[in-house]
Amino acid sequence: MFRYITSDPAVLGGKPCIKGTRISVEFILELFASGATREDILHSYPHLPAAGVEEALRYAARSLKNEVVLTTRITT
DSSP states (O other): OOEEEEOOTGGGGGGGTTTTTSOHHHHHHHHHHHHHHHHHHHHHHSOOHHHHHHHHHHHHHHHHHTTTOOOOOOOO
16 A cells, blocks of 8 residues: 555664655654655655655555544543
8 A cells, every 4th residue: 555654663663664765654644743844854755755755645645644632621
């Protein structure tokens, strides 16, 4: 399903990473959140495949798609 995303317990504690790198999906999201563009990321990390960066975003979106947020209220 995801060609460029891999997870290995021996690499970054099993965090999903772009295959063949130690660059996590989380890090890619942090770069985008800080204002970096796709071009900025590819320029700063030329060993990353462009398709891998795009797939990291799709992976993150899919991971959150079925996330359920529960709100609890403590009463005394």
